[in-house]
Amino acid sequence: MRRYVSPYVVRILNGAMPGGNPQKMTVSKGVLCMSNRAMSVMNGQYKTESADIVIVGNGIAGLTAAVEARRLAPGARIAIISEQCHPTINTPALKQFAIGKLAQEQLLAYPAGTERAQRIHAINARVESINAQGKYVCLSGGQGFGYGSLLIATGSAPNGLPLNLPGRDFDGVLTLHCLQDYLNLRRRLDEVDSAVVVGGGAHAIETVMCLLHYGIEVHWLIRNETFLSKMLDDEASELILENMRNVGTKVYTGTELVGIVGRVGSVAGVVTTRQNMIPCQLVLMCTGTSPVTTLAEQCDMPMLHERGILVDDQFRTSVRDIYAAGDVAARKNPQTGVYETHAQWYDAVLQGRTVAALMTGHHKLASSSLGVSWHATHLGALYMLTVGDPLSMLEGTTILKHSTKKKYRRMSLVDDRLVGYLSLGTMQPDSLAIKRIIDEGLSIRAVKDVLLKGDFDARKYFSQSRSRAARDMVTSGKIPVVNPLVSSLPVTDRIVRAYTQCITPGGAMLSLPAPTTSRRPQTEPLHEPMPAHTLSSIDSQLTIHEWEEELLPSLSPSPIDNQLTIHEWEDELRPSTDKLPVNSKKVVESILVALPSRPASRNLWSYSRKLPAIVARSSSAQRPTPAKAEKASCHERGDRANFLL
Structure with missing residues (x-):
């Protein structure tokens, strides 16, 4: 049977990739290989792979997108490229891991071996740049990896200390951000007094x-005079700081580091802008994060970015077939119109699911807006919740406050609609219910007082709202009109396959926009609508190659899709530091399979050298006996356990 190779593969075989041989080659010299993970083209020294969906970064946004894409498109080729050498972890749980409430194995965001079980090709490499015109990414070492749709989920990096700060390299100066940082912290806690x-x-x-x-x-x-100055007002900040002073913390507002003092290479103290020296053995930097926008800067086509990669409501960047999600994505705030990043676990999970639906052509599943952001945490005896913009200064905004000795609430309203909510107290309100009120623009005229005092009953409120809507429909005889969400770019229900080219009816390549030097954020749509006749002509040319169509499995749901689901993100894990357990020598039992012993020199989080082979399900004629099946099952369970070793 005759095989077809796309023009992009021809360019690779002719040496178009970085570091390639410019001499002329023919397609007949290449060997085309296909698997259920990725397609490879091998020609002498070349080995170039591709996938329909390529994800850069294996944080919670990236892995959620990969797992959801596999559920929605069982036949798609999916690959994750990351420098991280351990599985995706639940980063909000690192605080509980630091105080010993969680074991190391319990930090996994998904069960061990999820990538292998879901046929997600995991690649441990660094992505150096993006060639958007050729639709491939350049890996370290000069290799390339083609994509149909690309998701940038590179997350954020800690701000850390200034490069010119004296003593920043002393032992005992830590920047807390990732798993390795918290492992380093736990090893030092027994030796620290201050x-x-x-x-x-x-x-x-x-x-x-x-x-x-x-x-x-x-x-x-x-550094500032108040705590969380972008989320809290002066009264809320003072309530929290006073609570921290009462539990023994020495708080210094309006103070910065001038330098770090050391003794024989280790931290001995710090010098502040108040010209005083504080003795200590440990300095922990928690000065925030910044999105990693390196790939936006290293793209051959202009990708709008500043503090984050700018995306529209469907998380599309300014470059075709490239998406961004998680900490690196800057989305327009529906209340202010300003592009903002949201480094929150809850937002990252929702964004990963939404992008997966878009990349697999299931646009109806991703049609709903994510709405305003919210943040909740537990600070000793106080619960803190912020939804929307409680410090809103929009025209016509009314501010309502209610405070006692241990409680504080602030609401920002425009007419009778809630636009921001702040709560501090011993009880936490229903955060998702309040978020829904803001997102849907519901009237709070009847519940304004109970919201302000913290006695809001969400179930009763929404039940009454449904009853009122039903009564109005019966009395008026009119069905409520639901306004559909409007997309800025017409979409088609198909997966963008790797190595396809956009050809106009005349046979010429679709012209690409000229590069520009402006990278400033804008609040206009990132994609201009395309004429309908152009889209139809392009779609008629974007067909799956014959060899792809022949090898694609039937689009039937996999049994494992119903088992490997994300944790209940509605009950987001919040650090609990109120009634903390007494530190004891009791060993925390793991929820996973017992791990075999390994030499002490190996890292617990490195991958096993030996990975189990994926064996196709045998037919009834070749099905093994029950004894052999049990032996194989035991061997498979052992290999899964080795995933953490």
Whole structure:
């Protein structure tokens, strides 16, 4: 049977890839290989792979998108490229891991071996740049990897210390961000009597509570005069800081580091802008994060970015077939019209699911807006919740406040609609219910007082709203009109396959926009609508190659799709630092299969050298005996356990 190779593959075989041989080659010299993971083209020294969906980064947004894409498109080729050498972990749980409430194995965001079970090709490599015109990414070492749709989920990086700060390299100066940082912290806690925490955000205060749990004296340096100045007003900030002082924290507002003092290479203290020296053995930096936009800068076509990669409501960047999600994506705030990033676990999960639906052509599943952001955490005896923009200064905004000695609430309203909500107290309100009220623009005229006092009953409120809507429909005889969501770009229900080219009816390549030097954020749509006749002509040419169509399995749901689901993100894991358990020598039992012993020199989180082979299900004539099946099952379980070793 005759095989067809796309023009992109021809360019690869002719040496178009970085570091390739420019001499002329013919397609007949190449060998085309296909598997259920990725397609490979091998020609002498070349080995170039591709996938229909390529995801850069294996954080929660990237892995959620991969798993959801597999569920929606069982026949698609999916690949994740990441420098991270361990499975995806539940980053909000790192605070509980630091105080010993969770074992290391319990940090996994998905069950061990999810990528292998879901036929997701995991590649441990660094992506250096993007060739959007050729639709491939350049890996370290000069290799390339083609894509049909590309998702950038590179996350964020810690801000850390200034490069010119004296003493920043002393032993005992840590920046808390990833798993390795928290492992390093846990090894040092038994030797520390006094520590300095630098930062004025939620991460900093959670770190302070972690150190207090171990009985360590904590000095907390905040650059601003208030805590969380972008989310809290002065009254809320003072309530939290006073609560922290009452539990033994020494708080320094309006204070920054000038330098770090050391003794024989280790931290001995810090010097502040108030010209005082604080003795300590540990300095922890919790000064926030910044999105990693390197790939936007290293793309051959202009990709709009500033503080994050700019995306529209469907998480599309300014470059065709390239999406961004997670901490790196800057989405327009529906209330202010400003592009903002949201480094929140809840948002990252929703974004991963939405992007997966879009990349697989299931646009109806991704039609709903994600709405406003929200943040909830537990700070000792206080619960903190912010939804929307509680500090909103929009025209016509009314501010309502209610405060007692241990409670504080603030609501921002425009007419009778809620646009921002802030709550501090011993009880936490229903966060998702309040978010729904803001997202749907519901009237709170009847529940304004109970919301302000913290006695809001969400179930009763929404039940009455449904009853009222039904009564109005019966009395008026009219069905309520639902306004459909409008997309800025017409979409088609298909997966963008790798190595396809956009050909106009005349046979010429579809012209690409000229590169521009402007990268400033804008609030206009990132994609201009295309004429309907152009889309139809393009779609008629974008067909799956014969060899792809022949090898694609039937689009039937896999049994494992019903088993490997994301944790219940509605019950987001929040650090609990109120009634912390007494530190004991009791061993925390793991919820996973017992791990075999390994030499102490190996890292617990490195992958096993030996990966189990994926064996196709045997037919009834070749089905093994029950004894052999049981032996094979035991061997398979052992290989799964080795995934963490």
